[in-house]
Amino acid sequence: MRLRNSYSVIPLVILLGLSTAAAATADGEFRVCADPNNLPFSNSAEAGFENKLAAMVAEDLGKQVQYTWWAQRRGFIRNTLKAGKCDVVMGVPSGYDLAETTKPYYRSSYVFVTRQDQHLDLSSLLDPRLHRLVIGVHLIGDDGNNPPPAQALGEQGIVDNVRGYSIYGDYRQADPPARLIEAVESGGIDVAAVWGPLAGYFAQRSAVPLTVTPIQDYKRFAPQQFQFAISMGVRKGDDALRDRLNAFIDGHRPEITSLLRSYGVPLVDRPVTASGGHE
Structure with a gap:
């Protein structure tokens, strides 16, 4: 299961009314x-x-x-x-x-992922450090739709320091969504704002200790949903x-x-x- 915009990365499903x-x-x-x-x-x-x-x-x-x-x-x-x-x-x-x-x-949440050795302790979308940190987000679909964290960052004018990673990635490689978490691990970006199940799984397997923190104060950005x-x-x-x-x-x-x-x-x-x- 992935997320698309404020719903799912699963393409717009059309489910027939037929009992099987x-x-x-x-x-x-x-x-x-x-x-x-x-x-x-x-x-x-x-x-x-x-x-x-x-x-x-x-x-x-x-x-x-x-x-x-x-x-x-x-x-x-x-x-x-x-x-x-x-x-x-x-x-x-x-x-x-x-x-x-x-x-x-x-029930899960969008989260921040950071390196433990950076001691950033991020949990708020309103944290002023987000204006200068390099932030990675997943982009979804051929049209590059933005997930809720990217929308919320954009509302605050946080754009130039945001890097997009296709959630589909290179399908010839294993686990395409993992590239975003790997960028945090390598230091290519400072923080990822990503769907929790993806973050938790790949952070758990990272060679570098990572911190995964649910994003707080998301209600300010309604109707965007984060959980x-x-x-x-x-x-x-x-x-x-x-x-x-x-x-x-x-x-x-x-x-x-x-x-x-x-x-x-x-x-x-x-x-x-x-x-x-x-x-």
Whole structure:
């Protein structure tokens, strides 16, 4: 799962209102749409946390995971889920209006990543040092769309010291999004503002100790969002499969949380409003 603008890097998904739960049950397969080169989420070696989660779900359902591999960019959903080749995308924003989404199974945030030996301790988008530090951000899509941190920096006139790294990168290389974190590691940039699961995973594996800190004071930049709840997605109308996945999530939250933490995913609680409810 990646982010696109204030939503997902998964191309604009078009999910058909066709139920495939019966077919999936009949053939004993848990059919998953996934990217073969998109760690920490998924890869063809099934080493991503979405791969591990899919295996957990399949075991619970008494099925075998069957993958349809396709790069998560334009045409991903059209060539996989919409084409009927698979039934589940393991990570989509909760409430995504083109999908039937499950209950969220985690919530994460955009973060700052810095070298520990620089002792920057950044957490605020309003920190005056951001006007002089070299900042890296992911650019998304062929049109170079800006993610929420880049938008917020731009609103403050912080532009000339911002460097863009394509989230798609060179797909011939492993883990294209990692180039941004590697730039922090090498000292090519001072700080990266990046989606938490990406940051936490690659920082955890860095040869140089890195600090990962959730971005604070983001509400000032509304309607830009910096925290997202993530669910599994199925085709609209596939309530049976959605409900089975919801039951799995409810029954395995501790195991899911443990899995996410093992991959360095920064987890945040859902904000509570003054009235005691949730946003």
